[in-house]
Amino acid sequence: MATLDQTDCEILRILQKNARIPNKTLAEQVGLAESTCLMRVRRLREEGVISGTRTVVDAEALGIGVQAMVAVQLRSHSRTTVEQFQRAAVQRPEVVACYHLGGRTDFLLHVTVRDPAHLRDLILSAFTARDEVQQVETSLIYDQQHTDAWPIYPEARAK
Template identity: 65%
Template structure:
């Protein structure tokens, strides 16, 4: 894993606030030369530390009117079964997040669908119809929010 210094952490902090920040403004905020800043951002991307940039989209404007968390319990827990289920759910366009968990629930899926009929059809066709899935529990999401940034723990904070 790449070794990060204080400047790298500052770049990451600033980019989490605004991934579209111009290099000139980023360099000024972090206190380094523009060319140095550009090179550091490229290295953070190349090293897989900055993994992507995205736009937040209003769900309703793209036809998503219902979101849910679907807990899956598997009938078997072999590596092959877990990988097969993960690959299967990852191919579903309705699945926006997959969490592989320890404990009673094996997978927790965040899904985004048009409506209740779409949710029912998804559960029946994509999950309960598979032998690997022993149990499905669905919770509707009434509202949600997420942090705008990951917490940053530089090595000196440990």
């Protein structure tokens, strides 16, 4: 894994807030020559520190009327069972995030659907109907806020 210096960290902070910032502007903000800044960004991509960019889309514009978090508890915890459920969950277009957890809940799924009937059908057909699923609990999302960026802890990476 790459070792990040303060300049790399500053580049990452800026890119997380605006991935489409022109290289010239980015270079000015971090105090580098344009060519040096471009080389650093390329290195961060090549080393996997930056793995892509993201586009934020309005959910309602996509026909999404309801979002929910679905907590899933499995009957058993063999590697095969866990991997089988995870593969099935992420193949569903309604599942936008799948978290494998420790503790009482095995998986937490962020799902997006058209309406409550679509949510009910998804829960019944895609989750509770699966043999490996013991229990499902659904919580509706009323609102969501995201931060612009991940925190950067360069000291912890150096160890």
